[in-house]
Amino acid sequence: MSEILKAENISKSFSDKDVLKNITLTLNEGELVCLLGVSGVGKTTLFNVLSGLTKPDSGSVMLKNKDNDEWEDVTGKNGYLSYMLQKDLLLPNKYVIDNVALPLTLHKMSKKEAREEAMSHFKRFGLEGCEKKYPAQLSGGMRQRAALLRTYLCKNKVALLDEPFSALDTITRSSMQEWYLDVMEEIKLSTIFITHDIDEAILISDRIYIMKGNPAVLSDEIKINEKKPRTQDFTLTNEFLEYKKTIKEKLG
Amino acid sequence: MNNKKGKIIDKLIPAAVILLVLIVWQTACSLKWVPGYMLPSPINVVKAFVTDFHELMINSKATLYEAVLGLTIGVLMGFFCAAIMDVLPSVKSALYPILVLTQTIPPVAIAPLLILWFKYGIAPKVILVVLVSFFPMAVGLLEGFQSVDSDMIKLMKSMKANKWQIFWNVKFPNALGAFFSGLKIAVAYSVVGAVIAEWLGGTEGLGVYMTRVKKSYQFDRMFAVIFFVSAISLILMEFVKLLQHYSMPWEHVKDK
Numbered sequence: 001m002s003e004i005l006k007a008e009n010i011s012k013s014f015s016d017k018d019v020l021k022n023i024t025l026t027l028n029e030g031e032l033v034c035l036l037g038v039s040g041v042g043k044t045t046l047f048n049v050l051s052g053l054t055k056p057d058s059g060s061v062m063l064k065n066k067d068n069d070e071w072e073d074v075t076g077k078n079g080y081l082s083y084m085l086q087k088d089l090l091l092p093n094k095y096v097i098d099n100v101a102l103p104l105t106l107h108k109m110s111k112k113e114a115r116e117e118a119m120s121h122f123k124r125f126g127l128e129g130c131e132k133k134y135p136a137q138l139s140g141g142m143r144q145r146a147a148l149l150r151t152y153l154c155k156n157k158v159a160l161l162d163e164p165f166s167a168l169d170t171i172t173r174s175s176m177q178e179w180y181l182d183v184m185e186e187i188k189l190s191t192i193f194i195t196h197d198i199d200e201a202i203l204i205s206d207r208i209y210i211m212k213g214n215p216a217v218l219s220d221e222i223k224i225n226e227k228k229p230r231t232q233d234f235t236l237t238n239e240f241l242e243y244k245k246t247i248k249e250k251l252g
Numbered sequence: 253m254n255n256k257k258g259k260i261i262d263k264l265i266p267a268a269v270i271l272l273v274l275i276v277w278q279t280a281c282s283l284k285w286v287p288g289y290m291l292p293s294p295i296n297v298v299k300a301f302v303t304d305f306h307e308l309m310i311n312s313k314a315t316l317y318e319a320v321l322g323l324t325i326g327v328l329m330g331f332f333c334a335a336i337m338d339v340l341p342s343v344k345s346a347l348y349p350i351l352v353l354t355q356t357i358p359p360v361a362i363a364p365l366l367i368l369w370f371k372y373g374i375a376p377k378v379i380l381v382v383l384v385s386f387f388p389m390a391v392g393l394l395e396g397f398q399s400v401d402s403d404m405i406k407l408m409k410s411m412k413a414n415k416w417q418i419f420w421n422v423k424f425p426n427a428l429g430a431f432f433s434g435l436k437i438a439v440a441y442s443v444v445g446a447v448i449a450e451w452l453g454g455t456e457g458l459g460v461y462m463t464r465v466k467k468s469y470q471f472d473r474m475f476a477v478i479f480f481v482s483a484i485s486l487i488l489m490e491f492v493k494l495l496q497h498y499s500m501p502w503e504h505v506k507d508k
Contacts, residue, residue: 051410079412089407093425093502102421103411134502154411 003064004029004190005081005158006071010049010059011215018215019045023059025209025218027158030188034201036247037211043194044086046211047160050192051083052076066157082154084161088147090135096146097122097131103154118153124183125149141172145179152187162194174232177203185229198251202243203235210250220250292472301476307461308480314457315446316484318374322381323442327435329382330389337390338397338423339415355387363449377449377457384445385438392434396427429503432496439488447481 005027012020019042027033035043048054050061055076062071063080074080082103090099097115098105104114115131122128125145135143144164151159165173165180181204184191195201201208202224210220224243226234234240274294280286281293292300301308333351337344359380366376400423408418450459458481465473497504 048406053406053409078409081410083407083410085403085407087401087403089401089404091404091422091425093428093500106408106411106413106417106421134505136502137505 002029003027005050005061005063005192007050007061008059010046010056010061012045012049012054012056013215020049020056021213021215021217023216023218025192027190027192029157029190031206032184032191032193032204034193034195034205034208035211036195036198036201036208036251037216038251039196041211041213042216043196043211044162046216047083047162047192047194051081051160052078053083063158080156080158082151082156082159084147084151084159084164086162086164086166088135088143090143090146090150092135094134095132096127096135096138099135100127100146100150100153102150118149121149121152124186126179139172140168141176144168144176148180152189157190159189159191160194161191163196164193165200166195166197178232180204181229181231198244198247199235202240202247203230203232208247210247212251222247222250289469289471292475296472297475297479300470300472301480304473304476308458308477311456311458311461312480312484315443315450315459318377318446318449318457319381319442322378322446323385323438325378326382326385326438326442327389330386330434330438331393333386333390334393334397334427335419337394339419344394351387351390354383359384359445359448363452366449367453372453372455377446377454380449381442381445384441388434388437388441389431392430393427396430397423399430400426428496428500432492432500436489436492439492440485443481443485443488
């Protein structure tokens with residue numbers, strides 16, 4: 001597996017308060033990496049930096065170029081990484097299909113073509129029959145899937161997902177996680193995933209970065225060796241509990 | 253079922269109150285508690301309305317023309333002003349206080365000035381309507397543009413959307429609700445504004461007609477034209493509601 005994204009020595013402070021300190025992380029192609037940490041530790045700030053929305057005070061974000069395999073400096077540049085924020089942020093006035101196709105139409109694809117392309121993914125994302133509905137007519141889980149599909153259609157090699165399932169109820173959430181593990185197998189998107197839920201982190205990730213402290217650092221890195229695709233059954237095994245114990249100690 | 257019943261009752265109550273007021277008013281006039289030249293009875297008002305119907309129609313055409321023309325210009329100006337203030341914060345801080353200040357000047361006070369400057373034609377009336385309808389539109393729209401969820405803007409930026417795309421895809425639809433609320437107010441203001449401007453001079457329009465019947469102490473006709481003016485405003489406001497209903501279909505979808 002080759003590296004596709006690397007962030008080096010990222011530091012960021014807001015009005016004298018240091019939020020991130022010397023954060024270095026890497027992401028391999030097709031890998032799912034979790035950023036695990038308590039709420040408010042600075043995970044979202046790190047995402048804002050990685051996505052280019054916020055400029056770091058120091059450090060750099062490098063992305064491997066799609067075409068020539070060379071490293072490109074994308075620090076502070078928007079549009080190189082697909083970013084899914086915590087809320088689903090679907091536009092209430094657009095049909096689900098047009099919401100999902102938004103990244104395509106924003107990049108000058110015609111509405112008709114964009115709809116066709118979006119449509120071809122509706123089945124896999126479990127959104128069949130919802131094309132001509134408004135977001136308000138969808139359940140929480142479906143809205144989240146629509147937002148995920150929109151993120152996917154941004155067509156960047158790397159996706160940043162900020163607690164995409166945190167607003168869902170427990171049952172919807174575990175079915176979403178299982179569905180997501182399936183989809184990930186198919187679409188092979190390299191992903192960094194924020195969560196504060198240890199179980200979720202162990203279940204879906206290849207690697208977990210533990211983020212803690214004030215200013216926040218990445219204190220530990222844990223590799224989850226269980227092979228994929230995994231199911232919820234994994235959460236009942238001894239290995240799972242071992243991982244959980246290790247992580248709890250490191251977080252604490 | 254219960255809900256339906258409740259809705260009917262909700263509509264019946266105001267109708268009953270209006271009916272009661274009309275009955276008391278008519279009784280007061282019939283029993284001569286109030287002299288007829290001071291307060292015409294509702295029946296007389298209706299009679300005056302029927303006799304004057306033709307004249308009211310002709311005059312309302314002029315008033316409506318001024319109101320709609322002024323409203324259109326006011327809405328467009330309000331829209332551009334709000335858009336510019338949204339995009340350029342420095343323009344907002346420069347312009348906003350002046351905007352608020354102009355609203356503290358009563359339209360009745362500037363109407364004579366406008367007539368002095370622009371003579372007796374249609375111009376001063378239209379300008380007054382523009383002045384009164386512009387403000388609710390500009391303020392409402394600006395509010396709508398700026399109340400967008402900042403995370404939505406973040407998401408759009410992460411998708412590399414430019415300012416223009418963010419405006420049309422996010423800010424404008426977000427401001428539609430405020431736009432229609434502003435428009436409802438502006439519509440009512442615009443009819444009243446046109447009538448006020450006509451009071452002070454002109455050859456046709458409901459305001460001109462109003463001053464004419466007032467000068468000849470024909471209070472029944474005076475009342476008829478007052479009710480007519482408010483009826484026009486109400487109809488226009490209903491029209492705006494209808495327009496809102498059809499331009500924002502996502503607001504009233506139900507099934508999940």
